[in-house]
Amino acid sequence: MTTGNKHLPKLQREQQIISAADRVLGEVGAHDFTIDKMLSHLDVAKGTIYKYYKRKDDVLAELSVKALQVLLNYFKAAEQKENDPLTALQEMIMAFYRYYLKYPKYFELIIYMERPDFKSDIQSYLNISLEMKNYFTNHLIKCQSAGLIKPHLDPSYCTYLIWGSCMGLMNFIEAKKVFIEEIIKLKKKDLLKTYAEIIVSGMKA
Amino acid sequence: MTTGNKHLPKLQREQQIISAADRVLGEVGAHDFTIDKMLSHLDVAKGTIYKYYKRKDDVLAELSVKALQVLLNYFKAAEQKENDPLTALQEMIMAFYRYYLKYPKYFELIIYMERPDFKSDIQSYLNISLEMKNYFTNHLIKCQSAGLIKPHLDPSYCTYLIWGSCMGLMNFIEAKKVFIEEIIKLKKKDLLKTYAEIIVSGMKA
Amino acid sequence: MTTGNKHLPKLQREQQIISAADRVLGEVGAHDFTIDKMLSHLDVAKGTIYKYYKRKDDVLAELSVKALQVLLNYFKAAEQKENDPLTALQEMIMAFYRYYLKYPKYFELIIYMERPDFKSDIQSYLNISLEMKNYFTNHLIKCQSAGLIKPHLDPSYCTYLIWGSCMGLMNFIEAKKVFIEEIIKLKKKDLLKTYAEIIVSGMKA
Amino acid sequence: MTTGNKHLPKLQREQQIISAADRVLGEVGAHDFTIDKMLSHLDVAKGTIYKYYKRKDDVLAELSVKALQVLLNYFKAAEQKENDPLTALQEMIMAFYRYYLKYPKYFELIIYMERPDFKSDIQSYLNISLEMKNYFTNHLIKCQSAGLIKPHLDPSYCTYLIWGSCMGLMNFIEAKKVFIEEIIKLKKKDLLKTYAEIIVSGMKA
């Protein structure tokens, strides 16, 4: 109200809004995320947010684009670090884990969106989803072409399968709900490593 | 209010309460579950519920005991149906899927509880969790003793790993959020089957 | 919050709430009626209101019961004042007008509810509606039995017809929208009288 | 934004705006009419609308000019179809009903404006109101001159009276609120016919 930031260019305003959303996410997580909480980080009225994003879930979807881009970069980095495609695959799965350690709230957000009643039309969200899916699938195809993966496995299926199960595994670790007593003693990293090893070895030709 | 069931023994009261919770869960699912909705199925006042369960989440936790017991039975049935321990393992994983088909609301409940901010101290919940974990782990130990599973794999780790990843995979299928476009074409059952195949094959000695 | 009026008997609470609603209606009318505005007249939290009435419209419906009862009494008084049934009928129509003069906000409320998107299940509202309709219709039947009204006219139809048209006429007078310029010069009472005269004379055998 | 229609003559702009309003009315009705919804049908910015019309209600008032013109034409057609002035009068009343059937949203608009808190100074609206009033009144004067209508009835009064009561009757039919139970069984057209018959017969000399 003081900085005189009326009539910013559209893109800049969007960044401002998403950046505020980002801060709120960092503070309270996806489950307690509130439009009202954004306001304290923002020189902008509530109505303005709704001018840019039709629903609260759209804000979250847009924010998740950021989150997914970072994750995609983790995948890419993992792939490029390794020469052997299968080791790379394993590293890509471990990238999930490193990502989760570094950006737990982004991770929570992605999980949060994975609910049947989550609604959003944000196109960029669909785009990045697809891009990531393709990236992962392409890697699997390369593995398969090289004869490293069982030929009867469908790469798309495998992508979904790895994505869903890996996401779930980390959520499980995070939630620590079922099996509470013992899980603490576990070393999370080892668990993930074992998972990656089993998955990759299970797919190996 | 008329049946004259005041001062019932504690256990019976608890069963009454949980049975009402069960009905509400069946009607509206975990996300829309409210204490108020229980009242119409109950001869007991709201305050009384809070006498027996400190928080709403405790009611849900207690209810999940029921849900987990059913799931455990699914595991047991799957194990006993098959002679070969590895085939049995695969079937146990598929049992997750059959369970999800038959009791979608129980499944939703279990997923719902798998959140960091879910709070509960219910002991019976911890018990059944442990029982299930042990059952699964024991099966893995048997496999390992029979030399069917890689000797270096920790059976406990594998249990957590399968539980978490499998739960997550099914949640992912249900939510159909990321990768929306394509997931529809997938056959859920095939996806699960592939998953089970990969996991088991990945663990095989 | 000070008067220590917790745990009032249900009926008394309801009266308290409706009485607050009544005051708000008197102050701002039906169109600007707000649950929030009730609070300043009430020693009761917002949630409490919703315990007694599921929706805002239910509060209004309950309030309209009061309004319709008063109107019904006006009808009864008018009927009893006159010996001749047809003069009585005319007086009953004029009673609408007197009611409107005395309780303009009640009148506004009744009109307000006469909208397709108004929703309410309040039973007492349906009851008083029916009672009023029956009262009016019975009077018409009496007229008809006495050979004073054209025999082919359906008394129910006539009730609806008089209710709807009379309501509308007064609303028109109140709104002064179309024909704004001239309507002011009109004497409202004469207009109503003429209406009553025409209607009754048009129904006369 | 591309058609290059900047700086159009005032009249053309106004037509453009009202035509957009017309479309919105047709789509969502008077109660859900918003200025924002007009924009998608318009090559003009929101601020511009406010340059031409001071308030939202002014837009609606201007739009109602269109609506009232159509209604006036219905009256004219009804009058010319019949030779006998009284039959014509009856037909003019029925024209209300046909109009309501054909243009329900226009009808809703007219009713919507018939509220005390509706504000507008639009001159053309006052003009068409007056024109319609005069047209109707003149017909009544003709009837009276021909000795068909009671000589003591004031034609102006009768016009207002018919307009208001008829409007209200149809609104009542539409709303179906009071007396909900039975109104369904009624045939709307018969109700209107009876109304017209009573009114005309009540005015007859």
Place this chain on the structure above:
DNA sequence: TATGAATGAGTGTTCATTCAT
């Protein structure tokens, strides 16, 4: 003259939990 981004008070509704009786 035209723009369109920004405003922000307002509104109905929910529900876990408390606590006086």
Place this chain on the structure above:
DNA sequence: AATGAATGAACACTCATTCAT
């Protein structure tokens, strides 16, 4: 032990109107 009335903070979303450019 049982009751159930009361609480009240929370929240998503709307839209007529303004005004700096």
